[in-house]
Amino acid sequence: MNQLQQRNRSLLIKLLAGTVLMFGFGFLLVPLYDVFCDVTGLNGKLQNTGALTQEYKVDSKRQIRVQFLAVNNESMPWRLRPEQAEISVHPGQMTQTAFLAFNPTERNMVAQAIPSVAPSEAAPYLHKVNCFCFEQQPLAAGEKRAMPLVFMVDDQLPGYISTITLSYTLFDITPESSPVSGIAVAPARSVL
Amino acid sequence: MGSLEQSVHSTGHHGPATGITRWLYTTNHKDIGTLYLFFSLTMFFIGGCMALTIRAELFQPGLQLVRPEFFNQMTTSHGLIMVFGAVMPAFVGLANWLIPMMIGAPDMALPRMNNWSFWILPFAFTMMLSTLLMEGGGPNFGWTFYAPLSTTYAPPSVTFFIFAVHMMGISSIMGAINVIATILNMRAPGMKLMDMPLFVWTWLITAFLLIAVMPVLAGVVTMMLMDIHFGTSFFDAAGGGDPVLFQHVFWFFGHPEVYIMILPAFGVVSEIIPTFARKRLFGYTSMVYATASIAILSFIVWAHHMFAVGMPLAGELFFMFTTMLIAVPTGVKVFNWVATMYRGSMTFETPMLFALAFVVLFTIGGFSGLMLAIAPADFQYHDTYFVVAHFHYVLVPGSIFALMAATYFWLPKWTGHMYNESMAKLHFWLSFIGVNITFFPMHFLGLAGMPRRIPDYALQFADFNMVATFGAFLFGFSQLVFVYNIISCIRSGRQATDRVWEGSHGLEWTLPSPPPYHSFTEPPVFTHPYKENDRGV
Numbered sequence: 001m002n003q004l005q006q007r008n009r010s011l012l013i014k015l016l017a018g019t020v021l022m023f024g025f026g027f028l029l030v031p032l033y034d035v036f037c038d039v040t041g042l043n044g045k046l047q048n049t050g051a052l053t054q055e056y057k058v059d060s061k062r063q064i065r066v067q068f069l070a071v072n073n074e075s076m077p078w079r080l081r082p083e084q085a086e087i088s089v090h091p092g093q094m095t096q097t098a099f100l101a102f103n104p105t106e107r108n109m110v111a112q113a114i115p116s117v118a119p120s121e122a123a124p125y126l127h128k129v130n131c132f133c134f135e136q137q138p139l140a141a142g143e144k145r146a147m148p149l150v151f152m153v154d155d156q157l158p159g160y161i162s163t164i165t166l167s168y169t170l171f172d173i174t175p176e177s178s179p180v181s182g183i184a185v186a187p188a189r190s191v192l
Numbered sequence: 193m194g195s196l197e198q199s200v201h202s203t204g205h206h207g208p209a210t211g212i213t214r215w216l217y218t219t220n221h222k223d224i225g226t227l228y229l230f231f232s233l234t235m236f237f238i239g240g241c242m243a244l245t246i247r248a249e250l251f252q253p254g255l256q257l258v259r260p261e262f263f264n265q266m267t268t269s270h271g272l273i274m275v276f277g278a279v280m281p282a283f284v285g286l287a288n289w290l291i292p293m294m295i296g297a298p299d300m301a302l303p304r305m306n307n308w309s310f311w312i313l314p315f316a317f318t319m320m321l322s323t324l325l326m327e328g329g330g331p332n333f334g335w336t337f338y339a340p341l342s343t344t345y346a347p348p349s350v351t352f353f354i355f356a357v358h359m360m361g362i363s364s365i366m367g368a369i370n371v372i373a374t375i376l377n378m379r380a381p382g383m384k385l386m387d388m389p390l391f392v393w394t395w396l397i398t399a400f401l402l403i404a405v406m407p408v409l410a411g412v413v414t415m416m417l418m419d420i421h422f423g424t425s426f427f428d429a430a431g432g433g434d435p436v437l438f439q440h441v442f443w444f445f446g447h448p449e450v451y452i453m454i455l456p457a458f459g460v461v462s463e464i465i466p467t468f469a470r471k472r473l474f475g476y477t478s479m480v481y482a483t484a485s486i487a488i489l490s491f492i493v494w495a496h497h498m499f500a501v502g503m504p505l506a507g508e509l510f511f512m513f514t515t516m517l518i519a520v521p522t523g524v525k526v527f528n529w530v531a532t533m534y535r536g537s538m539t540f541e542t543p544m545l546f547a548l549a550f551v552v553l554f555t556i557g558g559f560s561g562l563m564l565a566i567a568p569a570d571f572q573y574h575d576t577y578f579v580v581a582h583f584h585y586v587l588v589p590g591s592i593f594a595l596m597a598a599t600y601f602w603l604p605k606w607t608g609h610m611y612n613e614s615m616a617k618l619h620f621w622l623s624f625i626g627v628n629i630t631f632f633p634m635h636f637l638g639l640a641g642m643p644r645r646i647p648d649y650a651l652q653f654a655d656f657n658m659v660a661t662f663g664a665f666l667f668g669f670s671q672l673v674f675v676y677n678i679i680s681c682i683r684s685g686r687q688a689t690d691r692v693w694e695g696s697h698g699l700e701w702t703l704p705s706p707p708p709y710h711s712f713t714e715p716p717v718f719t720h721p722y723k724e725n726d727r728g729v
Binding site for chain 1: 301302365368369372373376377378403404405406407408409410411412415426429430431432434437440441444445504
């Protein structure tokens, strides 16, 4: 019996090791997923690049339309809209614009904007030098603010792309936030 | 294995303990198999009551019986109970009863762990079912528990659900380890891997699938737990996570999981059809390789559940073609079963009836699966009743019918009594008709656009829903015949012979009916049943 028990035990250890390994693999799928999305440029996820390290030459012969969108995640009461819905830029040209945010509630809140780019192939070519999405954005009750965005379209942008859409989804990340928050003022459409 | 003589000496002369402790402390593979089978039968009825609640609500358009919140809890719990509580433990129960007897082993390799892996389950399911009585209700996010429905918007009881899934996972993994150790280490002398009965082969492959994917399920619910309670953002876009990631990780578990539920059923049918066709199984080797190919392919097809989530064209095509590739080994199996029956001396006892219904109806489910695999067409079918019809066709007349076939096939061996054949035939025909009346109209509902998981629906879907509900009640209540037949077979009945069936083959039929509490304490001399006697008679 001892020999059989020995074999059972060693097999048990191997299979348990396999189980632990697969449990780890489940978690490994998370970074793998991100790496896969980065490498293939799927998912329209942007690199939060910050300051540029290399010089880009302005290609004044090409015009790229950059469209801006702002969406609220469910239960987020802020108003957010782009200053300009669409800008026409040259590749390599540094451009500044802003998003206007308004907190209509009667409490101080914190928000986080998550960017996404369509078509997703364009994501690696849209460099954001400064973006309100780099940081959490606090707004006091009833506060209004223009949040800056400085960006540049890479001169290596594939030729078949002429329009890029940059969309922000705004999430409520106020600590201890409850979805039921009082609205201080009913904001008229014209406020923003 | 000469050292087995010791165990003969020490165990040969006592039977089971008496009273409740027999079942609590048992390490006997037959006792644990029985516990698993009765547990899954109980869960089958609990999940069935939930299904009938769903069907009763859908009998007519409008809200009649339950509130939508409760309806969602019913659809979710029905799915979870049937998958993790009924089908999976039932196959583990069959494995416990049959694998040692089929390979000539005295018991499972790790008997104490066997006891543990069963006794975790009642606690896991009590915990999960108790959430239905808690404030905020039980899980209501669908059995696939997609984030953020199951994280940000989940009822407070979701933590109990997570721990219940952890416990089920531990139970399944321990069961799988036991099966692998038993099959690899405890076969009778002379039995090579390619001599094993196909039920043993399919379970060996299933056990490897379980070890590969149940930990991933444990991982994904752990991530949910951390998102809910520890402030991580695996699936929360606000913190840099991604809800689509949940679907990828879930289906990386989920697709092999559906083969975990069907491969042992293939094994059961591959035992039954040769017995009643009185021929050896056609293409044994190709059956083994087909099972292994299905298992391997199951790891690279998961995103066909997510065609509508926004994948690039290359991804859609990759998952579409790999999914369709699975039809090849599955087709090999179906053709092998048909070829086994070709020119056989067939008789139609109840196990054979269920096995035949399995082949026909599982194939229908397989074909609707092929339709769903076509990525461009899937956008129409996605999340409709067509999907519901598809997976119920592969699970109910697939897995469940195989389980019923197995029960009737081996019940005389287990109990020593023949079951009531005419009552069993009645059960078969009621189930066969009931299943088709229930699920066939759902194809049409889905193609016409009725979404799944809704308590109320547009008027044009009323007629088919009414038909489906009639069928569901017919199928549900005819299972009482099944239970009555099982219980009366355990208590009394005509004495079964050792071989039970004229065409039976394999080591389990060399034991008396019922088999002694400790069987094969001396390893049997294995001779290949097919090589010895081509017709198995």
